[in-house]
Amino acid sequence: MSVIDSLKRPEHTGENRCLPCTAVNIALVVLVGLAVSVLSPLVGFVVLVGGALAVYLRGYVVPGTPSFAPRLVSALGLAEYFEHGDDGGPDRRSESLDANVDPDVMLSTLLNAGVLVEEEDGLFLADDAREEWESTMATLRKTTDEELAEAVANAVPFDATVDAEFDGISLDGPSMSVWISRPQAIADVATLYTVVERGVDPMVALAATEPMRMFTEVCPDCGGPVEETTTRNCCGGTAGLYDSPEHEVLGCADCGAVVYEFPDE
Ligand SMILES: [Zn+2]
Known part of the structure; x- marks a missing residue:
């Protein structure tokens, strides 16, 4: 198993990739990278590249992302930009496994x-x-x-x-x-x-x-x-x-x- 493979987290990447998680993490990586760049452009560059690579390979870099990113994206009113499928996909309102039974x-x-x-x-x-x-x-x-x-x-x-x-x-x-x-x-x-x-x-x-x-x-x-x-x-x-x-x-x-x-x- 290569180093790259051992870093990969298939449950959060590929078709399992969560777009809200990825977007939130990219935004955070860029923010942190830019902030560090002010102090040291080289370290800032390393943070940017390392962070982007981690998001690419692992799906996210901030611990706990899958539990907060979708909610954060909903709270910001951005959820519609992350829907998938032509019909807009299922929305996140919790529902029930309903059946047509009296x-x-x-x-x-x-x-x-x-x-x-x-x-x-x-x-x-x-x-x-x-x-x-x-x-x-x-x-x-x-x-x-x-x-x-x-x-x-x-x-x-x-x-x-x-x-x-x-x-x-x-x-x-x-x-x-x-x-x-x-x-x-x-x-x-x-x-x-x-x-x-x-x-x-x-x-x-x-x-x-x-x-x-x-x-x-x-x-x-x-x-x-x-x-x-x-x-x-x-x-x-x-x-x-x-x-x-x-x-x-x-x-x-x-x-x-x-x-x-x-x-x-
Ligand atoms: Zn509980």
Whole structure:
């Protein structure tokens, strides 16, 4: 393996290259290079060339770029310049793996299958279903984004192109094109496994993915405690920038991931 090969990071370059990450890093490299040039033109030149090479080979040079660059680009209102595909590509608003299933049919199916139980004070996740759901999430938590994308592709009941993109998972299927955050993808794949295993039609299970996020007690992504909060206090995980500041959500107290967004009243 050559030195160049050992520096390459295929998960962030080639067709996996994230344009917002690359642009933000190039801009930072140029800024730093120019600033250093004022003190020493030679060192400035080395910073520029070294930085550009690192971005070319590794996709980015600033640690943690994939988690902040897409959000930074959105915040600056530049996201439209980084869309790909003729139709503008899927936007980054977090969505759900929706299916054309009557919500009443979905609910009665989940109750009959023993996924949910109805008690005097409301609907609850059955204990054994929760146990399996949470242990599946714990397993998925250890995956890389690419492995998670593969798990999503295997779990949905149709052929879809699934990619790790924009700090989440994008899915292009015959009838939907959605982007979901990593925590939501983990919860949704665990839902599909747990619900289908109880004999539920996969399309009904698909329709159950978003409502099931409501029952989350531990963060799908980090295992931290999930609490009711607002997007003002909790800005990771989903594209919270698009939401009104006081949008009610279920968010992780540890990592800030938004797991479930309560519908607007
Ligand atoms: Zn978390």
